Amino acid sequence: MKNTFMALSATLAMVSCGNMKDVETKQINKKNEISKSVENDAKADFTSKSPFKINKDWWQAFDDPTLNDLILQAVDQNLDLKLLVKRVDLARLAVSDAQFDKIPKLSSSISQPGSTSSDDGNFKSRSKFNAHVSWEADIWGRLEAASRGALAEYKATEADYRGAYLKVINDMANIYFNIRMLDEQQSLHEWAIKDTEEILRMYVNREKIGLANKEQASSQKAEVLRLKSDLVNIERQREVLAMQLNLLLGRAPHAITLEHQKMTQSISIPEPPKELSFSLISRRPDVIAADLRLREAYFNEESARVARLPQVSVGLDYTMSSASLASITDNWVLSVLPKISFPALDPATKVELERRGVFVESKQIEYKKSLLSAVNDVEEAIMNIKYRRQQLAIEKERTNQLEVSYQQTMKRFETGLISHLEVFEVERTLINSKQRYLDNYREVLSQTSKVFISLGGGW
Numbered sequence: 494m495k496n497t498f499m500a501l502s503a504t505l506a507m508v509s510c511g512n513m514k515d516v517e518t519k520q521i522n523k524k525n526e527i528s529k530s531v532e533n534d535a536k537a538d539f540t541s542k543s544p545f546k547i548n549k550d551w552w553q554a555f556d557d558p559t560l561n562d563l564i565l566q567a568v569d570q571n572l573d574l575k576l577l578v579k580r581v582d583l584a585r586l587a588v589s590d591a592q593f594d595k596i597p598k599l600s601s602s603i604s605q606p607g608s609t610s611s612d613d614g615n616f617k618s619r620s621k622f623n624a625h626v627s628w629e630a631d632i633w634g635r636l637e638a639a640s641r642g643a644l645a646e647y648k649a650t651e652a653d654y655r656g657a658y659l660k661v662i663n664d665m666a667n668i669y670f671n672i673r674m675l676d677e678q679q680s681l682h683e684w685a686i687k688d689t690e691e692i693l694r695m696y697v698n699r700e701k702i703g704l705a706n707k708e709q710a711s712s713q714k715a716e717v718l719r720l721k722s723d724l725v726n727i728e729r730q731r732e733v734l735a736m737q738l739n740l741l742l743g744r745a746p747h748a749i750t751l752e753h754q755k756m757t758q759s760i761s762i763p764e765p766p767k768e769l770s771f772s773l774i775s776r777r778p779d780v781i782a783a784d785l786r787l788r789e790a791y792f793n794e795e796s797a798r799v800a801r802l803p804q805v806s807v808g809l810d811y812t813m814s815s816a817s818l819a820s821i822t823d824n825w826v827l828s829v830l831p832k833i834s835f836p837a838l839d840p841a842t843k844v845e846l847e848r849r850g851v852f853v854e855s856k857q858i859e860y861k862k863s864l865l866s867a868v869n870d871v872e873e874a875i876m877n878i879k880y881r882r883q884q885l886a887i888e889k890e891r892t893n894q895l896e897v898s899y900q901q902t903m904k905r906f907e908t909g910l911i912s913h914l915e916v917f918e919v920e921r922t923l924i925n926s927k928q929r930y931l932d933n934y935r936e937v938l939s940q941t942s943k944v945f946i947s948l949g950g951g952w
Contacts, residue, residue: 512634512795513641520791523857524784531864532771535872541768549951552666554763555938559751560669563738567665568658570743577654584647591643595636597628629806633799642792649785656778659950661741666942668738673756674935675731680755681927682724685920689717692906692916716917762937765878765944774867776949783856783863790856794849801837801846870947877940881933888930895923 532539548554552564568574631637696710736746774780808831836842902919905911945951 512799513637513792516638516791516795517788520788524787524860527857527861528775528864531861531868535771535868539769539771539774539868541770547945547948547951551945551951552662552942554761555666555941556761556763557669557759559754560666560760563669563742564662564665567661567741571661571741572743574654574657574661575743577650577657581647581650581654584643584650588640588643588647591636591640594629595631595640597626627806627808629804632805633802635796635799635804638792638796638799642789642796645785645789645792649782649789652778652782652785655950656782659778659946662950663942663946665738665741667939668734668741670756670760670935670938670942672731672734672738672751673754673760674931675727675734676753677755677757677931678928679724679727679731679753681924681931682720682727685924686717686720686724688903688920689713689720693717695907756931756938757934760938762934763941765875765941766948769871769875769948773948774864774871777863777867777947778949780860780863780867783860787853787856787860790849790853794846794853797842797846797849801842804834804836805831806834807831867947871944874940874943874947878937878944881936881940885930885933885937888926888933892923892926892930895919895926899923 550561553561629636693710693713696713700707700710735750738751739746739748742749775784899919902911902916906916
């Protein structure tokens with residue numbers, strides 16, 4: 494009898510394991526099919542056979558100690574990340590819950606004297622103890638499939654956390670880049686205001702000796718006020734970004750303040766990856782999460798399929814009762830209640846199986862979408878870096894030429910050879926060129942960060 498039971502258990506275990514291997518093979522084959530189709534479409538941009546290696550602390554390539562410190566604080570203190578840690582904990586507990594379904598369940602109760610029962614027409618106080626054990630034989634692997642599905646979701650939430658971790662780093666980097674750009678714009682406007690006020694003083698002095706009229710001085714003063722208004726707006730934008738920076742750190746709006754630093758002097762532009770391998774895409778957290786949720790969907794579909802097959806469960810009841818607790822073990826009853834059920838007779842199980850099938854198809858679409866989004870993000874960032882670097886070089890040369898022109902214009906103005914309108918035009922063009930240079934510098938930094946994020950960051 495014992496040998497027969499062991500043989501039956503081994504057979505059931507082999508059936509269950511076989512089902513799980515078939516499910517895993519089906520999911521892996523479908524994932525590879527989708528991945529191969531996307532790779533074939535993107536092979537022109539992912540030509541390298543050896544993956545580009547990304548350092549774990551890749552943001553240090555910007556060579557800014559303040560940025561390094563802020564990022565480390567953000568990943569340690571960000572409240573969204575703390576919430577995701579709790580989500581991971583909940584998913585881990587769900588795995589434990591699914592595994593507990595595979596072991597026997599025990600429940601018990603005891604009633605003290607004071608309850609009454611009828612015996613031959615006489616009511617007497619009795620004490621009663623009851624224990625119940627139930628166990629479902631996982632013949633077809635339904636519980637095992639549910640357990641593996643829960644495990645896949647747990648790992649997917651870990652990937653979600655990794656994705657949020659990278660997003661926090663990217664958000665912090667971009668906010669920091671914008672703050673430093675505004676710092677440099679502020680210096681630019683302060684320089685322009687200083688020069689414009691100097692010209693205003695020249696007009697005021699000329700007006701006193703009759704070499705300039707009042708309208709020229711008023712026009713110059715209006716230009717000074719315009720630049721000061723722009724400066725106030727720059728300070729406002731910097732204040733808003735500083736508040737967003739503190740929010741990322743899980744702090745009050747003005748808990749941390751940054752000293753002013755020029756972006757082009759404090760932040761270096763690192764070299765982006767030259768050759769890319771498609772295998773890099775598979776390490777992105779969102780792609781990993783989509784893969785795991787596709788795996789979960791397949792296991793849940795299998796769980797719903799075998800849930801329609803006959804199920805065997807065993808219940809064991811043990812009851813003791815007596816007129817007093819001291820003699821409660823004198824009277825006891827033990828009963829074994831085997832049960833076979835046929836869930837396929839319930840139409841709801843068929844609907845659930847169809848629903849799980851649709852869920853699998855939706856996860857296949859989501860997996861392909863995650864791959865395409867990853868490819869698009871990488872290619873877009875690389876393309877933007879390429880053209881932004883070209884613009885950056887052009888604007889740098891243009892700014893150099895305009896600075897020479899501005900110096901010559903100021904000399905001619907001081908000798909009275911040109912009007913203030915020409916000075917306005919040259920000065921505004923120079924400021925505009927410098928701002929365009931700063932915009933492109935900031936964009937190169939931002940898109941470089943996006944490339945590393947799009948490739949999954951460092952592991």
